[in-house]
Amino acid sequence: MNQEFDYIIAGAGAAGLSLALYILEEPTLKEKRILILDKYIKNSNDRTWCFWQRESSPFDQILHASWDELYFHSPGFSTVLEIQPYRYKMLRSRDFYEFCLDKIKESKNINFVQEDIKEINADGTVVCQTQTFKGKFVFNSAFVSIPKTTGKHHLQQHFTGWFVKSPEPVFDPKRPILMDFRIDQKGDCRFMYVLPKNEYLALVEYTIFSDSLLEEKEYKTALETYCREVLKLDSYEIEETEYGVIPMTNEPIPKTQSGNVINIGTAGGHTKASTGYTFAFIQKKCRKIAANLAKNKNPLDGLDSKFDKYLLYDSIFLRVLSEKNFPAWRVFSELFEKLPPKTVFDFLDENTNLLTDIKVMNSTHIPTFLKAALKEVF
Ligand SMILES: Cc1cc2nc3c(=O)[nH]c(=O)nc-3n(C[C@H](O)[C@H](O)[C@H](O)COP(=O)(O)OP(=O)(O)OC[C@H]3O[C@@H](n4cnc5c(N)ncnc54)[C@H](O)[C@@H]3O)c2cc1C
Structure with a gap:
């Protein structure tokens, strides 16, 4: 394989694969030689993304579920949020990877190579375990580097989720619970989040915004208590689990490592600091980067304002x-x-x-x- 490319996408996660799709949608970029690198083949269900969105997206056809009403509960106040013109969407990562990789396979100008990236240099050289590549532009989501400046806030959104299967119809498939604060806050910001697929199956997630992570058993105990006391589940099976940590920080995350190495996704500061939501921001920003490339503009044109x-x-x-x-x-x-x-x-x-x-x-x-x-x- 020729080792030189117009664009190298380093990391085939949410940001890398979204960017690849938006580039493929641009007719003027059809001839660009594109390489996508990831150390994994990306076929596992390693996370579930939820996000609200007004506009349609290329992933609407593969959503696991979507809703236009959500419950919100806190001590003394409960409501149903009617969120139109938004919809709250749930996308499982395995479906997302498969959908994107199928599109990539169909196109001649884009290659996916499984490689462990060792370093990305400012001149666009990407050094991998067994080969080295060079890109005119490199889009990095593989290496996340968040500075730790004194005076900035460094909280984390950490959570454990269980896909819970109940023998009884207990979930309301029309309405997920966006936040349920009727649980012990233990001095932090803690809530439960329930995403029903149908009356019998839901993702139940214990989420905390704080500066330190919990012991594994604390997430488990909180989930067990909620399932028993609030969801009134006498018996259930846990089909799958997920655990995640998302940075919540106001550190200015560098958008580039040099003019032609551009950080995207979590690495590019696409995470909303106050909520941890990232997926929908990745879509907006990657779509804009692809549009800029199509117009021969700086990829970050319009994305890097001085005052935000x-x-x-x-x-x-x-x-x-x-x-x-x-x-x-x-x-x-x-x-x-x-x-x-x-x-x-x-x-x-x-x-x-x-x-x-x-x-x-x-x-x-x-x-x-x-x-x-x-x-x-x-
Ligand atoms: C469990 C979990 C659930 C989440 N749920 C939501 C949600 O509901 N809504 C939301 O908005 N956000 C959510 N997020 C936050 C965010 O949307 C995701 O983390 C998202 O995947 C970030 O996209 P990314 O492309 O920046 O990183 P990733 O998707 O993690 O992609 C980075 C890629 O780089 C690859 N890589 C890393 N190192 C190397 C290397 N050395 N060589 C080659 N490849 C490498 C990885 O294999 C990976 O494929 C969640 C995060 C987690 C962890």
């Missing part, structure tokens, strides 16, 4: 979470109690004007957020 108001808002929320002076469940509760769900999702989707931002801020506990904002700014 949402990063400031996220930083303020991370400070409120870190300082623990105000319970996080009340923040979410007040948002969903006082605002239409669409406004909350627009805001979290980074799609609001200043007037809406002010409405969102007004629905929070002003003294807590004002104090945190002043500390962030000064």
